[in-house]
Amino acid sequence: MPRHPDFERIYQSFIKAYGEREEEVYYRWLRKLGYDDTKPLEGQTAEEGFNWIGTVDAPAKNLIRGEALHPVKTYHPEEWPEVRVYLEEELARSAETLMGKPLLLDHYLILPPPNRVVYATYRDGALEYVAEVDDEVAGMVRDGLIRHCSVEFDWERLERLDGVAPRGIEFTGLSLLRDVEPGDPRTTVELWEGILRHLRREEKLVAGEKKETGAAGELTLQERVWTRRYINDLPDSAFAVIEPGGRKDEEGKTVPRSLRHLPHHNASGAVDIPHLRSANSRVKQMTNLSEDLRRKALEHLDAHKRELGIGDHGEEAVTQKDGEVVGGEVPTWADGIILSTESAIHSIEEEVEELRRRVEALEESATLSKRSIGEGETLSEGVIERNPVIDSTRGELGLVEELLGMLPESVPPGVGYYPAELVQRLRRFLLEKKETRRQGALGRR
Ligand SMILES: [Zn+2]
Numbered sequence: 001m002p003r004h005p006d007f008e009r010i011y012q013s014f015i016k017a018y019g020e021r022e023e024e025v026y027y028r029w030l031r032k033l034g035y036d037d038t039k040p041l042e043g044q045t046a047e048e049g050f051n052w053i054g055t056v057d058a059p060a061k062n063l064i065r066g067e068a069l070h071p072v073k074t075y076h077p078e079e080w081p082e083v084r085v086y087l088e089e090e091l092a093r094s095a096e097t098l099m100g101k102p103l104l105l106d107h108y109l110i111l112p113p114p115n116r117v118v119y120a121t122y123r124d125g126a127l128e129y130v131a132e133v134d135d136e137v138a139g140m141v142r143d144g145l146i147r148h149c150s151v152e153f154d155w156e157r158l159e160r161l162d163g164v165a166p167r168g169i170e171f172t173g174l175s176l177l178r179d180v181e182p183g184d185p186r187t188t189v190e191l192w193e194g195i196l197r198h199l200r201r202e203e204k205l206v207a208g209e210k211k212e213t214g215a216a217g218e219l220t221l222q223e224r225v226w227t228r229r230y231i232n233d234l235p236d237s238a239f240a241v242i243e244p245g246g247r248k249d250e251e252g253k254t255v256p257r258s259l260r261h262l263p264h265h266n267a268s269g270a271v272d273i274p275h276l277r278s279a280n281s282r283v284k285q286m287t288n289l290s291e292d293l294r295r296k297a298l299e300h301l302d303a304h305k306r307e308l309g310i311g312d313h314g315e316e317a318v319t320q321k322d323g324e325v326v327g328g329e330v331p332t333w334a335d336g337i338i339l340s341t342e343s344a345i346h347s348i349e350e351e352v353e354e355l356r357r358r359v360e361a362l363e364e365s366a367t368l369s370k371r372s373i374g375e376g377e378t379l380s381e382g383v384i385e386r387n388p389v390i391d392s393t394r395g396e397l398g399l400v401e402e403l404l405g406m407l408p409e410s411v412p413p414g415v416g417y418y419p420a421e422l423v424q425r426l427r428r429f430l431l432e433k434k435e436t437r438r439q440g441a442l443g444r445r
Pocket of ligand 1: 237238239240264300304
């Protein structure tokens with residue numbers, strides 16, 4: 001069957017761009033998108049699922065791509081556990097956690113931005129990734145110095161099979177290998193220079209694309225990232241599923257708040273597209289929920305996707321529903337960045353909450369002691385006399401120091417500006433606190 005002129009034009013541009021490998025790249029592209037190249041391009045929609053062009057729409061300069069891991073055994077002679085078995089279902093479940101994570105070189109050097117993973121998915125028996133790299137890294141890949149890679153991850157527990165299988169994987173980075181042998185020799189790193197720009201331009205030309213969008217929508221992190229407090233203030237209707245067993249507070253919101261899962265409506269009730277997508281990708285992993293609740297959550301999210309025409313239903317309708325929908329301009333590769341920023345902020349919020357509780361408890365005990373402090377005695381003397389263990393001055397100083405110790409030295413590059421800023425502000429606040437407390441303590445002696 002002859003190629004339709006639309007596709008003939010694209011095919012020719014592949015030949016121009018990729019020389020001897022043109023055919024293979026062209027057919028991979030065609031297969032990925034599920035196009036029929038004997039028919040006009042207009043009217044055909046890219047197949048559901050992994051769509052390199054539709055999903056990776058960052059205005060990236062250098063992109064690399066490849067396979068980061070396969071469900072195989074890998075052997076690490078100098079590290080424990082030596083033999084690691086990667087289970088297929090585990091890789092499928094955890095693949096997306098690689099998105100937004102930093103790139104490293106030979107497992108020791110964290111490469112600075114813009115080097116990072118922008119997309120990851122599990123498909124066709126491999127963990128596939130796309131990453132943005134700077135010119136230097138792109139050069140090393142082009143020169144064949146980097147041909148393999150190796151994932152970094154945390155795991156929740158190990159299962160002993162034929163070897164040891166990590167479970168509850170959360171990827172933390174992708175290391176490019178220059179001087180280190182790969183644990184998985186089938187991993188690949190290839191340059192993907194210009195292919196996105198190229199294909200997008202061709203597709204637009206051929207399909208007579210009307211909207212010339214330019215750069216991907218600006219990410220306004222403050223609106224996109226929901227703090228724990230923000231989530232707790234949302235009404236029950238903002239969540240895909242609420243576990244039974246709670247009660248409603250005076251505002252009609254379920255307590256404890258931890259029974260509410262997968263928030264995807266913002267405070268004004270609009271569907272937030274990035275949170276809808278995240279909820280959708282996380283629902284199957286929520287094994288602490290019953291099968292029935294998970295199914296209900298999926299149905300709820302699916303109903304939104306149908307209504308909005310996203311996911312399996314094409315990307316068309318999203319922009320037309322202002323007010324009811326927000327965040328439609330956020331590219332999918334940013335979902336992972338938003339999620340990891342939120343989890344960083346949530347853990348900082350928890351630490352601050354814990355600090356608040358402990359300070360309150362200290363104040364409480366200080367007040368109790370104060371009642372029995374005689375005239376002329378200072379608060380700390382009174383406290384020390386009655387209870388040598390609880391010295392409110394020293395206790396708080398210790399607490400401040402403990403909290404300082406909890407803050408990370410630096411926030412990993414993939415996490416984003418806002419949490420990094422938050423950590424800096426907390427550190428400054430605690431250091432000031434420490435200084436005033438220390439002076440106060442000295443003054444009293
Ligand atoms: Zn909903």
